[in-house]
Amino acid sequence: MSADFVERNTARGDIATVNAVLKQRFGERFSTAPAVRQQHGHTTSWIKNQPPEGVVFVESTEEVAAVVSICAEHNIPIIPFGTGTSLEGHVNAPEGGISLDLSKMNRVLAVNTDDLDCVVEPGVTRKQLNEYLRDTGLFFPIDPGADASLGGMASTRASGTNAVRYGTMRDNVINLTAVLPDGRILKTGNRARKSSAGYDLARLLIGSEGTLGIITELTLKLQGIPQAISGGVCPFPTIEDACNAVIQTIQYGIPVARIELLDTLQVKACNAYSNLHLSEQPTLFVEFHGSDAGVAEQAEMFGEIAKDCSGGEFVWTAQAEERTKLWQARHDAYWASLGLRPGAEGISTDVCVPISRLAECVTQTAADIKELGFIAPIVGHVGDGNFHVLVLVDMDDAEEVARAAGFVSKLNKRAIAMDGTCTGEHGIGQGKIPYLEAEIGHGVDIIRQIKHVIDPQNIMNPGKIVPTRDKASST
Amino acid sequence: MSADFVERNTARGDIATVNAVLKQRFGERFSTAPAVRQQHGHTTSWIKNQPPEGVVFVESTEEVAAVVSICAEHNIPIIPFGTGTSLEGHVNAPEGGISLDLSKMNRVLAVNTDDLDCVVEPGVTRKQLNEYLRDTGLFFPIDPGADASLGGMASTRASGTNAVRYGTMRDNVINLTAVLPDGRILKTGNRARKSSAGYDLARLLIGSEGTLGIITELTLKLQGIPQAISGGVCPFPTIEDACNAVIQTIQYGIPVARIELLDTLQVKACNAYSNLHLSEQPTLFVEFHGSDAGVAEQAEMFGEIAKDCSGGEFVWTAQAEERTKLWQARHDAYWASLGLRPGAEGISTDVCVPISRLAECVTQTAADIKELGFIAPIVGHVGDGNFHVLVLVDMDDAEEVARAAGFVSKLNKRAIAMDGTCTGEHGIGQGKIPYLEAEIGHGVDIIRQIKHVIDPQNIMNPGKIVPTRDKASST
Numbered sequence: 001m002s003a004d005f006v007e008r009n010t011a012r013g014d015i016a017t018v019n020a021v022l023k024q025r026f027g028e029r030f031s032t033a034p035a036v037r038q039q040h041g042h043t044t045s046w047i048k049n050q051p052p053e054g055v056v057f058v059e060s061t062e063e064v065a066a067v068v069s070i071c072a073e074h075n076i077p078i079i080p081f082g083t084g085t086s087l088e089g090h091v092n093a094p095e096g097g098i099s100l101d102l103s104k105m106n107r108v109l110a111v112n113t114d115d116l117d118c119v120v121e122p123g124v125t126r127k128q129l130n131e132y133l134r135d136t137g138l139f140f141p142i143d144p145g146a147d148a149s150l151g152g153m154a155s156t157r158a159s160g161t162n163a164v165r166y167g168t169m170r171d172n173v174i175n176l177t178a179v180l181p182d183g184r185i186l187k188t189g190n191r192a193r194k195s196s197a198g199y200d201l202a203r204l205l206i207g208s209e210g211t212l213g214i215i216t217e218l219t220l221k222l223q224g225i226p227q228a229i230s231g232g233v234c235p236f237p238t239i240e241d242a243c244n245a246v247i248q249t250i251q252y253g254i255p256v257a258r259i260e261l262l263d264t265l266q267v268k269a270c271n272a273y274s275n276l277h278l279s280e281q282p283t284l285f286v287e288f289h290g291s292d293a294g295v296a297e298q299a300e301m302f303g304e305i306a307k308d309c310s311g312g313e314f315v316w317t318a319q320a321e322e323r324t325k326l327w328q329a330r331h332d333a334y335w336a337s338l339g340l341r342p343g344a345e346g347i348s349t350d351v352c353v354p355i356s357r358l359a360e361c362v363t364q365t366a367a368d369i370k371e372l373g374f375i376a377p378i379v380g381h382v383g384d385g386n387f388h389v390l391v392l393v394d395m396d397d398a399e400e401v402a403r404a405a406g407f408v409s410k411l412n413k414r415a416i417a418m419d420g421t422c423t424g425e426h427g428i429g430q431g432k433i434p435y436l437e438a439e440i441g442h443g444v445d446i447i448r449q450i451k452h453v454i455d456p457q458n459i460m461n462p463g464k465i466v467p468t469r470d471k472a473s474s475t
Numbered sequence: 476m477s478a479d480f481v482e483r484n485t486a487r488g489d490i491a492t493v494n495a496v497l498k499q500r501f502g503e504r505f506s507t508a509p510a511v512r513q514q515h516g517h518t519t520s521w522i523k524n525q526p527p528e529g530v531v532f533v534e535s536t537e538e539v540a541a542v543v544s545i546c547a548e549h550n551i552p553i554i555p556f557g558t559g560t561s562l563e564g565h566v567n568a569p570e571g572g573i574s575l576d577l578s579k580m581n582r583v584l585a586v587n588t589d590d591l592d593c594v595v596e597p598g599v600t601r602k603q604l605n606e607y608l609r610d611t612g613l614f615f616p617i618d619p620g621a622d623a624s625l626g627g628m629a630s631t632r633a634s635g636t637n638a639v640r641y642g643t644m645r646d647n648v649i650n651l652t653a654v655l656p657d658g659r660i661l662k663t664g665n666r667a668r669k670s671s672a673g674y675d676l677a678r679l680l681i682g683s684e685g686t687l688g689i690i691t692e693l694t695l696k697l698q699g700i701p702q703a704i705s706g707g708v709c710p711f712p713t714i715e716d717a718c719n720a721v722i723q724t725i726q727y728g729i730p731v732a733r734i735e736l737l738d739t740l741q742v743k744a745c746n747a748y749s750n751l752h753l754s755e756q757p758t759l760f761v762e763f764h765g766s767d768a769g770v771a772e773q774a775e776m777f778g779e780i781a782k783d784c785s786g787g788e789f790v791w792t793a794q795a796e797e798r799t800k801l802w803q804a805r806h807d808a809y810w811a812s813l814g815l816r817p818g819a820e821g822i823s824t825d826v827c828v829p830i831s832r833l834a835e836c837v838t839q840t841a842a843d844i845k846e847l848g849f850i851a852p853i854v855g856h857v858g859d860g861n862f863h864v865l866v867l868v869d870m871d872d873a874e875e876v877a878r879a880a881g882f883v884s885k886l887n888k889r890a891i892a893m894d895g896t897c898t899g900e901h902g903i904g905q906g907k908i909p910y911l912e913a914e915i916g917h918g919v920d921i922i923r924q925i926k927h928v929i930d931p932q933n934i935m936n937p938g939k940i941v942p943t944r945d946k947a948s949s950t
Contacts, residue, residue: 112829114726114829114830114831115829115860116725116726137726157675163669167646170669170675170678171642186917187915187916187918188915189915189918190829190891190894190896190914191829192827192828192829192860192861192894192895193830193859193860194632194634194638194643194827194859195632195827195896195898196632196682196898196899196900196901197896197897197907197911197914197915198903198915198918198919198940199682199921200632200675200678200679200682201915201918201921201922203675203678203679204674204675204678204679206675207671207673207675223728224725224727224728225728226728227728247589250591250699251588251589251612252699253698255730291772291776293769294765294768294769294772297766297768297769352669352670354589354665354666354668355590355668356589356590384668384669385590385667385668386667415667416665419665419667420665420666421664421667421669421670421671421672422672423670423672424669425669425671427671428672428673432672436672439664439665439672440662440663440672440673440676441661441662442659442660442661443661443662443663443676444673446661446929447673447676449929450674450925450928452928453925453928454921454924454925465674
């Protein structure tokens, strides 16, 4: 066993002192009210509520640095909180400590139209940014299901339906500012669109889930709004046929902006929830961005590929209204699915495999779902090989919860065995820790070493990504 | 001063012992011949030759691990070597040690056409890979000037003319395998096209210039060869006008594949060297990828933008032969420039700024060149805001060399002051160390901390990126 595990910090200081100092400094912007703590200790996940011991609402990088310094002095954990929409227990406080709520840091600081970039505080949400950009002809493409904060999206390396064309948060952050565990403020670089200047510290922070520092500012790439957008749907007799159409679309170099798979159950749910009349079969939702002629050409080429892959009628439109209705239905898939089993909770899990293995992975997973008797629709950002299963679970039925946990475990191991990852976009948090070592081997040691050297007190979101071990268990 | 600087390792072992062990194990594949050592201690740069004490030609990951273990045991530096085409003294051995030549590790291990990826050894060069892919309909887009090795390109976070459309090495490596300083073999992940599983260790290694480990395998994204490619040239009265055309091209969302600026002197040099007849003015070379209709439309849109920006006649062609001649001339710009002052050496430097500052940065730099009396053509990957100056220097004239060094220093500081970087694609090596702290501040400490924890003996390419300090100077 490596000596570089992250030890449980047994020298935690007195939370009462920290709470008193924070109360004095932040007044009404600091709370220990149980409801506020509960709300900050839990997201949509089957991981139990683990409330922090206090919540502070910060408004500037300097305030974040002050909170970090206070907590560092007393050896108290700090858990960053954006919108609380992550899915693997990222914002919970398993070791107690202070939740640092960044939602009030929600200013757009600059939009540089000539450079196609903008500078934002971490509490700005993706929808808020696009609303702000409305009159500039620019947009920010990354769209996870929730209207998440951009700081949180960077922290979990989020993506969404547009990633197949525009990349993930990894590709769309130019630089970032973060408060380090010792209270120092780090800016990872300037606004050049590319750089070979030293280790890629921005990429190190992106996806580190608050375990190395607190992101307090982001410079993001923006895209020009395309002249034309067209979209459509196409049903397929089988998952394999739909996946083959995706593979060919990518191979032919069609610059598809979105290509989403819904399985039959998900189509049923969307029909019911969003008043659609789609054929209840595995279905691809696609969207094309470009010039008027370009999107027409892309749609035509896709239509031919779909036909070759036994697809049904490909219905497409460049009408904004129809398109919006369709994509709203796709974005409402989560809520639609909950309607399949009223009263149940929806547990969302996320894997990603090479696209050549996608059909096999989805089909085996669907067989598991059937065998286990779950109601669990599947949707996927299939251009990237990424898909989600929403398992509808009665959380009061311990046997059922255990069965669902077994299903999720099997799915994650299957994805890794198929040369894929246990998480394409949700992150490790607490929920995916059991699979990380199977996926990256020694990489876990390197992560521990980096975590330990940058945050030797283990105060930054402890217990996430890097398992904390009791000292006794390491000998 | 942080305690986490990288100390000069004063406990280096006996090189004679290491050489003897390597000779015994590798036989003819180990050399201490002065010519071989000289060749491995120098690249195109004004940094003096710093030969290693031995050169070993490895053929597998296991052999790399064996060399690293031997060197680690004796505390001897290891410097990875691909094609020796880097520009900032990356492969030199300022502290002696063993040059690890990876050029014999040049097998393409797999091409997964359905997944648009391939697995290669680090010694495969970019041209070799594209030659190998010829019959697959796929290509690898990253093209630095030299026919560099893919391992070296990953290590310096290289890019080239296609980066504006296809990204840099940062964006095109899916996973990599590296031998760590303790001889362990790390694989950073699987073949999923995106992942949120823990710290982004691939991105940490990419651009780390061999200071954290030796890359021994890479999984790379591939692209479908576009149905049609068209290209052309357009002269402009001023650098500003050309830059404005670039900004508008990007803003209008034209998916330009290449957009390169040549200043008047560079155009003159190319006319002479490549037998072209271009108007001797600032000129943009452009290339479009897409369908037949798509590239025609892109060329038409670009032509209109160029006209709006006072551009001269935009001549474009979809004929492969004419296009190839043009781009061959662009790729030969370095050799063409050397012809401007026979006998002089060409010192290439590289900066990158936000595109809104590009015209200003290039114009001020051109004024410096004039004032200092240099012959120094400028070429740029201007879609990214990245440009190079090739200063033609008589290396035997100490005053002139000092003047050139002053020019380079001023250029790097100007780029950083304009919210840019001291290197868009060449890397830090030894030559850019003086500018790194001005650019990323505390980031240098974080880099040192990571370097120190992963390579506590400082045996991995010491003296690159992270300055090595004598212990005495740190107190």
